[in-house]
Amino acid sequence: MSKTLEAFLAASEIKIVDVSHRKKIMHNIEQYDRSVAEGKNQFSNLELAKKRIAGVKHKSIENLEKYLVEFEANFIKRGGKVIWAQDAEEAIKESLQIMQKLKAKTVVKTKSMVSEEIHLKEALEKNGIEGIETDLGEYILQLRKETPFHTVTPAMHLSKEDVAKTFNEKKGTPLDWNPEQITDFVRRELREKYSKADVGVSGANFLIADIGAIAVTENEGNGVMSMAFPKVHIAIVGIEKIIPSMADLDLFWPVLSTYGTGQNLTVYNTIYTGPKQSDEVDGPGEMYVILLDNGRSLLLDKPEQREALSCIGCGACSTVCPVYQTIGGQAYGTTYSGPIGSVITPHIQGMEEFKHLSYASTLCGKCTEVCPAKIDIHKLLLLNRRDSVEKGLSAKTDNWIWHFWKKAMLKRSKMDKGGAKLKNFMLKQFFKKSWGERRELPQVVPKSFNQLWRERKGIK
Numbered sequence: 001m002s003k004t005l006e007a008f009l010a011a012s013e014i015k016i017v018d019v020s021h022r023k024k025i026m027h028n029i030e031q032y033d034r035s036v037a038e039g040k041n042q043f044s045n046l047e048l049a050k051k052r053i054a055g056v057k058h059k060s061i062e063n064l065e066k067y068l069v070e071f072e073a074n075f076i077k078r079g080g081k082v083i084w085a086q087d088a089e090e091a092i093k094e095s096l097q098i099m100q101k102l103k104a105k106t107v108v109k110t111k112s113m114v115s116e117e118i119h120l121k122e123a124l125e126k127n128g129i130e131g132i133e134t135d136l137g138e139y140i141l142q143l144r145k146e147t148p149f150h151t152v153t154p155a156m157h158l159s160k161e162d163v164a165k166t167f168n169e170k171k172g173t174p175l176d177w178n179p180e181q182i183t184d185f186v187r188r189e190l191r192e193k194y195s196k197a198d199v200g201v202s203g204a205n206f207l208i209a210d211i212g213a214i215a216v217t218e219n220e221g222n223g224v225m226s227m228a229f230p231k232v233h234i235a236i237v238g239i240e241k242i243i244p245s246m247a248d249l250d251l252f253w254p255v256l257s258t259y260g261t262g263q264n265l266t267v268y269n270t271i272y273t274g275p276k277q278s279d280e281v282d283g284p285g286e287m288y289v290i291l292l293d294n295g296r297s298l299l300l301d302k303p304e305q306r307e308a309l310s311c312i313g314c315g316a317c318s319t320v321c322p323v324y325q326t327i328g329g330q331a332y333g334t335t336y337s338g339p340i341g342s343v344i345t346p347h348i349q350g351m352e353e354f355k356h357l358s359y360a361s362t363l364c365g366k367c368t369e370v371c372p373a374k375i376d377i378h379k380l381l382l383l384n385r386r387d388s389v390e391k392g393l394s395a396k397t398d399n400w401i402w403h404f405w406k407k408a409m410l411k412r413s414k415m416d417k418g419g420a421k422l423k424n425f426m427l428k429q430f431f432k433k434s435w436g437e438r439r440e441l442p443q444v445v446p447k448s449f450n451q452l453w454r455e456r457k458g459i460k
Contacts, residue, residue, distance in 0.1 A: 002352065002353050002356075004333055004353045004354060004356070005356045007333050008331060008332065008356060008357070008360070011327070011331035012327040014331075015326070015327045015328050015331050016326055016327060017438075021157060021328060022325075022326070024156075024157055024158065024159050025157060025325060025328060028156050029319055029325065032261070032262060032319055033319075036258060036262040037262075038262060039257070039258035039259075039262040039263060039264060040258055042254065042258065042264050043254075043258075049251060049255055050255070050373070051374065053373050053374070054375075056248050056252075057309075057310035057312070058307070059244065060242050060243055060244060060310075061240065061306055061307070061310060064239065064240070064242065064300060067209040067243075067244055068207075068209075068239060068291065070209040070210065070212075071208070071242060072212070072291075073212065074209070074210065074211055074213075075213070075273070075274060075289060076212070077212060078212065078273050078274035078275075078277070079274050079275050079277070080273075080275060080288070080289060081287070081288045081289070082288075082289050082291060083289070083290045083291070085236075085291065085293065085294070087293065087294050087295075088117065088118035088119070088292075088294050091118045091236055091290050091292050091294070092118055092119075092120065092123045094290055095123075095234055095236065096123065098199070098232065099124075099129060099198070099199055100127075102199065102231065102232060103198075104129060104198035104199045104232075106129070106132065106193065106196055106198055106199075107124060107129055107130065107132065107197060107199045107200070107201055107230075108134050108193055108194055108199075108200050108225075109131055109132065109133055109200075109226065110135060110201070110202040110203070110216070110218065110226045110227075111133075111135035111137070111138050111203070111218070111222075112201070112202055112203030112236065113151060113313065113335060113336065114203045114237060114292055115201060115203060115236055116147065116148060116335045117292075117294065117335040117348075118292070118294070120236070121133075131201075132197070134193070134194075134220075134223075134226050135154070135218070135222055136155075136186060136220060137154040138154050138155075139186060139190075140155050140163055140166060141154055143167070143170045144170075146330065147335075148329065149328060149329040149330055149337075150315055150318060150319075150337075150338075151314075151315035151318065151337075151338075152260045152313075152314065152315040153261075157329075157330070160178070163179070164176070164178075164182065167185070190222070190225075194225045194226065194230075195229060197226070197229060198230055198231060198232065199230050199232045200227045200230040200232070200233045200234070201236065202214075202216060202223060202226060202227060202233065202234075202235050203235065203237055204216055204237040204241055204289075205217045205241065205252075205312075205313065206241055206242075206243050206252060207243070207289075207291075208243060208246050208248075208249070209242055209244050209245070210245045210246060211246050211271075212274070213246070213271050213272055213274075214235050214237060214271070214289060215269070215270070215271050215272075216268075216270050217253065217256060217257070217268070217269050218267070218268045219261070219263075219266050219267045219268065220267075220268075221267070223270065224268055224270055227270075227272065227284065228282050228284075232284050232286045232287070232288070233272070233275070233283075233284040233286070233287045233288070234288045234290065235272070235287070235288070235290070236290045236292060237291060238292050238294075238296060239291050239292065240309035240310075240311075249269075249271075252312065253269055255312070255314075255372050256312050256313070256314055256372075259314035259315075259316040259370070260313075260314040260315060260316070272287065274287050294348060296309060296348070299347040299348070302347075305343070305347070305384070308340065308343045308344050308375060308377075308380055309344075310373045310375055311344075311373060311375060312372065314372060315338070316370045317338055317339040317340050317366075317370060317371055317377055318337060318338025318339065318340075318341075320369075321338050321339050321366065321367055322362055322364065323360050323361055323362060324337065324338045332345075332357060332360075334349065334357070338367075339377045339378070339381070340371075340375070340377060342357035342358050342360055342361060342381060342384075343358070343381060343384060345357055346388070351384075351387060351388055352391075355384065355385075358384035358388065359385060363382070364378070365378050401430055412450065415448075416448060416451070420443075420445060420447075423444040424441075424443060427441050427442070427444070428441060
């Protein structure tokens with residue numbers, strides 16, 4: 001058993017029986033569900049909108065190299081600089097070189113799953129650079145030294161009492177402060193950081209090929225300030241975020257907002273085309289876009305599974321997933337949790353260590369049903385399972401169990417052999433541990449349905 005699987009099982013075991021944790025998640029998910037249901041009303045034909053999203057993303061992924069080169073050429077025209085990073089190590093190295101050249105001491109960072117993926121915060125800390133999260137949810141988690149719980153709402157697992165307690169312990173604020181008072185405190189504290197920061201780091205929701213720009217969606221304005229105040233802006237973006245045209249945002253922005261938070265449109269939607277121009281007053285003097293591969297090309301190389309790269313990062317699949325609702329996002333032990341995370345992580349971080357995530361699913365299909373990019377997520381989970389078996393990564397015990405199960409299923413006489421007593425014994429021997437300590441194993445009844453049917457009909 002791999003260390004990542006052990007950690008996943010241990011964390012899941014804790015969360016499954018944590019009633020308080022489950023209560024908080026379900027409360028927040030209920031609010032999300034209500035908002036999304038209302039948000040969908042803005043579309044006269046939601047299914048057509050989803051088909052168009054899927055079509056544009058399919059076109060983008062199938063022509064990824066063409067659109068990335070087009071983006072690079074157009075971005076450079078306006079004075080921007082593009083860096084291609086093959087993996088997380090390269091992305092960190094390039095980012096640190098830019099910061100060290102500036103002798104940067106403080107970096108303000110907007111919410112970015114890619115920076116979480118490459119562990120940028122840890123790298124800044126090791127190199128003596130202060131990295132400040134400016135998204136409120138991420139800032140709370142930074143104080144708690146936790147990873148994001150959800151793609152869109154990183155602090156979904158916390159109640160307002162939890163947040164008040166965190167600020168009381170870390171910042172000395174009164175324990176009875178309400179969300180408005182805490183938000184005002186954070187706003188005042190971060191304003192000072194923005195003005196002193198040497199570098200602003202962001203991700204991007206979309207890379208726009210035809211104008212050479214990045215599009216960033218946010219609700220707090222922290223992203224705009226993180227990119228306007230510092231002298232240098234570094235955007236670290238996964239290569240799959242490319243879309244062909246700025247005109248596509250007319251569809252992508254409202255769909256992302258609706259499925260991410262239930263809003264018709266998020267509060268701040270900004271397009272950045274490069275550093276400050278000669279006729280512009282505000283903005284960074286230099287702007288870099290680091291295009292990150294980090295295993296994405298390996299997934300691109302799989303025609304059956306590359307559609308996973310069409311994900312627009314709304315987090316809807318996680319919110320409806322019964323497994324995610326039970327164990328929460330942090331139990332996965334990866335940057336990208338939930339169903340889509342379980343699809344892409346084995347390809348990005350290695351099938352041997354993370355194949356178990358593809359089995360952490362009921363295959364109920366809710367993830368596929370809600371996906372605005374129409375990604376067949378539960379099918380992709382099955383394809384990952386197939387790949388892990390074909391690579392010989394399944395345990396020998398599992399292989400033997402499935403071998404005998406298949407033989408029995410293919411022939412009635414073999415299925416009926418041994419009787420209920422032997423079958424119940426075999427279940428206890430091979431499945432008791434994997435079934436879980438808190439669940440009783442199913443009991444095989446003395447007579448099968450086939451036997452009962454034959455007796456009822458008098459068939460010998």
